[in-house]
Amino acid sequence: MSVRDVISPFTAWKNVFLDPVSIKDPINTRPGAPRYRGFHQNDLDKCIGCGTCETICQNAAIDMVPVEGEEVKDGDSGLRPQIDYGRCCWCALCVDVCMTGSLTMSNEYKWVDRDPDAFRFIPGVDKKSWDDAELGYRRPELHTIKPGLRVDMGEVEPEERICNFDEIVDGYSIEQAVLEADRCVECGLCVATCPTHMAIPQYIAAVREGNYEEGLRLLYDSNPFSQVCGRICTHKCETACAARHEGDPIAIRWLKRHITDTVPVEKYAEIIGPPDAATGRKVAVIGAGPAGLTAAYDLARKGHEVVVYEAQAHPGGMIRYGIPEYRLPYDVIDSEVAVIEAQGVKINYNCRVGVDITMEQLHNDYDAVMLTIGLHLGRSTRIPGTDHKMVTKAVDLLRDITAGVEVEVPRRVVVIGGGNVAMDIARSMARLQKQKYGEVGMTVTALEDFDHFLADPEEVKESFEEGIEILDARGPREMIINENGELMGLKTWRVISIFDEEGRFAPSYDENDEIDHAGDMVIEAIGQMSDVSLLGDELTEKLEWNRGRIQVDEAGRTSEPWLWSGGDCVKGPDVVHAVADGHKAAASIGSYINAREKQS
Amino acid sequence: MTVESKTGYKRLKPKKTLGEILDVAIEFEQTARDFYSALVPKVSKQLRYLVEELAVEEQRHFDLFSEVRARPDLESQIGEMVETPASDARFTDCVHLPELGEEPDDQAVLQYALGREQAAIEQYSALAETTPDGAIRELFIFLADEETQHKNELEKIYYEVVHSGGV
Numbered sequence: 101m102s103v104r105d106v107i108s109p110f111t112a113w114k115n116v117f118l119d120p121v122s123i124k125d126p127i128n129t130r131p132g133a134p135r136y137r138g139f140h141q142n143d144l145d146k147c148i149g150c151g152t153c154e155t156i157c158q159n160a161a162i163d164m165v166p167v168e169g170e171e172v173k174d175g176d177s178g179l180r181p182q183i184d185y186g187r188c189c190w191c192a193l194c195v196d197v198c199m200t201g202s203l204t205m206s207n208e209y210k211w212v213d214r215d216p217d218a219f220r221f222i223p224g225v226d227k228k229s230w231d232d233a234e235l236g237y238r239r240p241e242l243h244t245i246k247p248g249l250r251v252d253m254g255e256v257e258p259e260e261r262i263c264n265f266d267e268i269v270d271g272y273s274i275e276q277a278v279l280e281a282d283r284c285v286e287c288g289l290c291v292a293t294c295p296t297h298m299a300i301p302q303y304i305a306a307v308r309e310g311n312y313e314e315g316l317r318l319l320y321d322s323n324p325f326s327q328v329c330g331r332i333c334t335h336k337c338e339t340a341c342a343a344r345h346e347g348d349p350i351a352i353r354w355l356k357r358h359i360t361d362t363v364p365v366e367k368y369a370e371i372i373g374p375p376d377a378a379t380g381r382k383v384a385v386i387g388a389g390p391a392g393l394t395a396a397y398d399l400a401r402k403g404h405e406v407v408v409y410e411a412q413a414h415p416g417g418m419i420r421y422g423i424p425e426y427r428l429p430y431d432v433i434d435s436e437v438a439v440i441e442a443q444g445v446k447i448n449y450n451c452r453v454g455v456d457i458t459m460e461q462l463h464n465d466y467d468a469v470m471l472t473i474g475l476h477l478g479r480s481t482r483i484p485g486t487d488h489k490m491v492t493k494a495v496d497l498l499r500d501i502t503a504g505v506e507v508e509v510p511r512r513v514v515v516i517g518g519g520n521v522a523m524d525i526a527r528s529m530a531r532l533q534k535q536k537y538g539e540v541g542m543t544v545t546a547l548e549d550f551d552h553f554l555a556d557p558e559e560v561k562e563s564f565e566e567g568i569e570i571l572d573a574r575g576p577r578e579m580i581i582n583e584n585g586e587l588m589g590l591k592t593w594r595v596i597s598i599f600d601e602e603g604r605f606a607p608s609y610d611e612n613d614e615i616d617h618a619g620d621m622v623i624e625a626i627g628q629m630s631d632v633s634l635l636g637d638e639l640t641e642k643l644e645w646n647r648g649r650i651q652v653d654e655a656g657r658t659s660e661p662w663l664w665s666g667g668d669c670v671k672g673p674d675v676v677h678a679v680a681d682g683h684k685a686a687a688s689i690g691s692y693i694n695a696r697e698k699q700s
Numbered sequence: 701m702t703v704e705s706k707t708g709y710k711r712l713k714p715k716k717t718l719g720e721i722l723d724v725a726i727e728f729e730q731t732a733r734d735f736y737s738a739l740v741p742k743v744s745k746q747l748r749y750l751v752e753e754l755a756v757e758e759q760r761h762f763d764l765f766s767e768v769r770a771r772p773d774l775e776s777q778i779g780e781m782v783e784t785p786a787s788d789a790r791f792t793d794c795v796h797l798p799e800l801g802e803e804p805d806d807q808a809v810l811q812y813a814l815g816r817e818q819a820a821i822e823q824y825s826a827l828a829e830t831t832p833d834g835a836i837r838e839l840f841i842f843l844a845d846e847e848t849q850h851k852n853e854l855e856k857i858y859y860e861v862v863h864s865g866g867v
């Protein structure tokens with residue numbers, strides 16, 4: 101060892117007198133820059149579990165996991181992102197793509213732990229010191245990867261459409277549809293909300309890729325009323341769409357219609373494929389509406405012989421006899437039903453069960469019976485004067501208009517009701533008034549105020565555009581009838597409140613705010629019910645009922661083992677729910693038939 | 701039935717004892733319960749739930765009002781005279797049974813039930829208004845509240861059944 105080796109360590113002491121270049125306390129000081137991309141934060145109330153963060157992450161650092169207390173509901177998967185900091189590169193793509201803006205990054209960057217597993221955590225759930233940090237990386241406002249506004253759907257102008265019953269919605273061009281389809285992030289939240297669980301992200305992707313035949317195949321896998329639903333579906337799927345949080349939801353319904361409009365109808369049968377070989381088993385369906393014909397379609401595709409008994413002269417049930425042609429053209433229904441008939445379904449029109457054939461006969465002649473009778477009877481307010489011959493019910497009038505029966509068209513008409521049926525009859529009669537008198541004289545009086553209105557907002561908007569007067573919060577009191585017995589109109593009182601503080605129906609009226617609405621005809625459109633008289637006393641007595649409606653199990657089976665039911669008469673009015681009911685019942689009937697087959 | 705009750709004099713006289721008022725209230729519930737119970741087999745099976753629920757509710761009120769009638773703290777006041785309001789005639793009419801026809805539908809049954817509840821609310825509210833503060837007035841307020849709650853429940857059912865979601 102040399103002398104230098106001994107002295108040299110002591111030379112370091114000279115540094116004691118220099119200014120330090122390191123930080124004395126690196127753990128507690130030196131915050132990250134204001135927009136530093138540090139550890140993640142997630143606002144659990146805003147997060148909808150759409151999983152776009154997981155999809156975009158290039159390092160597979162994000163997994164969507166179930167979280168206690170986060171329930172699965174429409175528009176929320178109940179899953180939340182779990183981040184693995186062994187993989188994360190802090191690129192912030194997950195923040196940029198977040199559909200609700202719930203996922204952000206704090207400017208915190210220090211985290212010391214002996215347990216390596218601790219660095220895989222669920223922001224917002226696993227509490228961290230940076231949860232409430234105000235600084236860090238947030239997606240700049242309006243800095244979104246997907247456009248927020250949907251592609252507009254063209255409509256016939258009000259002045260033109262009020263003169264006829266032509267369809268008013270144009271449909272997308274291919275260019276428009278591709279642009280709209282491109283907005284979809286394929287999160288799939290919509291699939292859970294759709295009653296028939298259509299493969300929505302997949303058929304939207306098919307539009308984007310121009311693969312329309314694949315799109316059509318996907319549609320008819322789950323919905324033999326795709327042409328119809330592409331026009332009049334209640335599209336609850338769009339209320340679950342992740343895109344709605346920072347813009348318009350994807351126009352799922354219109355994209356569905358676009359596929360069915362684009363593929364030639366002649367190709368449908370080939371794309372859908374032939375049914376299975378005949379089983380020799382027979383099923384009767386009562387009612388050629390969406391529920392009955394969906395069940396018929398599924399059963400026919402399984403090779404069963406299906407005969408549908410329809411009381412009216414044409415198919416469609418409530419969608420034909422309750423929905424005006426300007427919303428759903430009859431040839432669309434006919435085209436839809438032709439696809440179903442191509443699977444081997446036979447439909448007996450003008451055949452009323454209970455009159456032309458009995459339930460007992462059907463029970464004896466078929467392996468199973470499906471009852472789908474809709475809601476063809478209208479309710480009445482039964483206020484004084486409703487028995488006047490010029491007071492009528494919306495469902496009866498809509499049925500007559502569809503059937504081509506000549507209906508009376510007075511110059512002034514008042515409608516009672518605020519639901520879609522009220523709008524349908526008001527707009528139909530307004531068209532007839534326009535044709536007859538050159539002007540519209542239509543007043544709609546609804547019990548509900550506009551904040552609680554039952555009709556779809558677009559129906560209300562279009563009604564206003566067509567010159568229909570809609571008065572909300574009006575309670576019908578009595579018909580106004582003159583000394584000659586002629587109907588002069590309807591008297592209403594203002595509704596002060598319709599629901600109590602607990603949301604129950606408890607109407608109160610201001611008797612001093614009374615209006616006489618002039619009308620030569622008053623149409624009641626307050627509610628509907630099923631005509632169950634076809635069942636007969638004996639079967640009515642045998643069946644179990646659920647608050648006035650036929651009781652069915654999850655699969656649509658009634659308390660009678662040979663009888664299933666579904667659609668509007670069980671669930672209330674909604675075409676896509678009726679389709680879902682038809683599928684469930686068909687699956688259950690199929691299992692029942694197979695079980696009987698094995699037994700015999 | 702006595703001659704007096706047949707003529708309706710007892711029911712319509714201008715003043716009644718609290719005991720008499722409570723007896724009419726109890727009878728009001730009892731006749732309704734019996735009416736609905738008798739109606740159950742007459743209506744179509746799909747409507748029976750409604751009539752059965754009404755009978756159960758009236759039985760609950762019958763039990764409740766009978767209990768009130770037997771309360772020891774009311775014993776001393778049971779003979780006290782109370783001015784009967786203008787609505788008394790309508791109320792006592794409601795004790796009698798209505799004409800609903802042989803096979804009433806759900807809407808007719810509900811409208812009848814709502815009418816009865818409304819008559820009872822008006823009756824008890826009017827009695828409460830004309831009675832001085834004290835236990836008797838509180839009793840009438842209580843009875844009016846009970847009937848109001850029942851009417852609210854019926855209104856809700858009416859909306860669900862008749863307006864069927866406003867379609």
